Amino acid sequence: MVYHTRKRVVVTGYGMVTPIGKDSRETFENARNGVSGIDFISSFETEGLPCRIGGQVDDSRLNALPAKGLQGIEKCSSRGLKLMISAVSEAVAAARLDLVEDRDRIGVSLGYHGENPSVEDMILLYRYSGKEVWDVSGLTKNGVYSFFNFFRRKPDVATSILSILFDCRGSNLTIVSACAAGSQAIGEAAGIIREGKADVMIAGGCESNLNFSGFVGFVLIRALSERYSSPEKASRPFDRKRNGFVMSEGAGTLVLESLDHALERKAPIFAEVLGYGSSGDAFRITDMHPKGDGAAFAMQGAIADAGLTCADIEYINAHGTSTLQNDQIETLAIKRILGERAKKIPVSSNKSMIGHTIAAAGAIEAGLTIIGMNRSVLLPTINYEFADPKCDLDYVPNRAREMEHGIALSNSFGFGGQNACLCLGKFRQ
């Protein structure tokens, strides 16, 4: 096997749509001002549920599907994919990707889990299984059950549609690692470029779980915040009164490119992907490793992959979900990695404003980290009011901070125990 010298991977575009912004500029400005995107959910009936809040994206923030004579695709498009199309549109425009001629060398790497079945879906299916036996013949007849329902549930359909809409014929992968999926999609894409298998990768994640079946599982395992004075106060990472995460929807995209390719076509360069690490907790399906082993291994892996040491890290964009367990264990893991320096390194959680966008989170947070590095701004952790003795780092409480920083980690720790960490750097020739 022929392996070439590892190529440098740079970020030439980014895009996002979140509960606090229709694009990356608006999201960043609102995050800088500590604006919360959390409110009562209107997308489905939440009466009777112990958690009734979430971070919704206003439909007016979604771009219409690109007008390429492919309107039929809309039927196959889940809400998560629609969010992603908006984010990718922004990112490829910033990267001027339409000018790249060799489309075989452009790939797509997406973290996504497909659309959840609706309650109506469940009922329809119930009718074909009413006597505890499925009516397979009925179910497989055309016109009984829409194929588009299946289509929207398949995670790879979204990746495939993105490749059609944005004319990307290179490597194409869909990653389904829960909350780590967005970061893993970026890490895997960077690896593909490093190996020389693609010049450009559109990488990121999307999620839209604000529907009954997407939501109820997290309600039933009591992972969501149930005690809050107002919706915007519910997501409070690292605060002593935190009591669960807030589910949100959104999408984030980076355009990754080999440095040579970007320089040759004079593309804008916003940052460099310096390293990527992943790990497995291999502990319990619903709990993190109590000593933070998996989280620490992922951070350690990303730093090593970047050829750096812990002393080089200047900021950490935390996974920071606002659950009792995550925030305490992430703090512990950061201390294990940074040692004495841990208390001097700013750590903040974008989820305090955006909520938890699951597969999109890693990509949105990577984008915000890059903008922050380029503007010398650390985004705040809002709703930080009551110090938790077990969470004793500098969480950039409540107000954004101006600070020059050039190397950052972005953490994502997935349900089930899959962890990912990206090491991002300000671009330096």
Added chain:
Amino acid sequence: MKAIPDSSSSPLTDRIVITGLGAVCSLGNSVMEIGRGLRSGKSGIEEITDFDAGESGFLAAQAKNPPAIKTDIHPQLARSMGKHLSLLLASTEEALCSAGIRPAMFDPQDMGFFAGMGMVDYHVEDLLPAVLKSLSRGGDLDYDKFFFSGCQEIYPLWPLGMLNNVAFCQAAIHFGLRGENCVFSPHGDAGIQAVAEAVKVLEEGKAKVALAGGVSEEISPLSLARARLKGLLRPPERQSGAGSPKGATAEIVLGEGGAMLVLEPMSGAVDRGANILARVVGFGFSCEKDHRGRFASERAIFSAIEGALSQAELDPTRIDLIMLGSLSQNELEAVRKIFGMALEAPIMVATAKTLGEAFAAGPILNTAIGLSSPDLAASPQDIRPYPPPGGGAPRGPSNTGRVLINGISYEGRCASMIVEKTAGEIK
């Protein structure tokens, strides 16, 4: 905590080898059993027995009795993960065993884990109690009842069990795999993507050993409906009318399976005296749907194969065996374009004829079969449905040293992998 490795010393030129294989499918619960079944002309395609398919007449290649691996997983959660979990556990256990890897032989952090995981669907018994408790007198759903009380009947982890990565994480817990990992989904290309990622991680020195493979969908009413409505399955009456199961002529027949490879750097494998079965020498990937929107286009498949040959620095004449990833004409045409001019034709095998479409497990099953069966050239014609691309006689059984394995998705994606057999024997 381990010391941070010096990334500059990553052995980027180290060759990665396969030292273990594991597989479960309709023909058996081990690589050997599956190989024997294939050579004896058995077909795994039969009438559906795992659930009541009524009068539908659909055939499938179901993994009938995957080995039960004892775990600590709550039975209800295990049930919601269905065969995904058992296929993954069984194939992983066999692979580890065949590689001679025992617990504690490696630091768990040095053990990578990568898999392509097929779609996860509902089990009706998980939903029925909630629905039945929420019906109005007229038999329709009463939403108030559903939200207030019906939903409480749903097992809390049921919705999470539908995430493709949950069975993967359970397997990681069971085997104590804590190194680099990733889950790809859900078709044939995903299995090869998992192996490619494992190879990359090993090349970069981020793990000392990696497990990489794939698991199919579980065959269920919903998976049948999905394939039927996509146009991949013929109408049941035409499928059942094909006569004996073995003679089924559907465009595809769904199959179940799980397959896993153990990969290591050559140096590490030699150091520990592992049985080296093959080297992994190249990968290629592409994406483009054909005009019907059902398969990867011929152009995309051509590009993936060409990519794998290029990375392996091989010309087509050096390939001895092609494990086809589909029964599609596009793949056949792409193969003919690349290999058609070869003086000696490689043997071509399409196990989907016998094992069904095993999605993410397919290419890994095929890798295990290609590496473990020395005499595929003499295997029954059922799995060698096409004339050799060059029109000449296929090469003899002694020359199946380099194997090209294709993995094709139904959404346009395709992947190719080339492995080179060594003298090691399957244990």
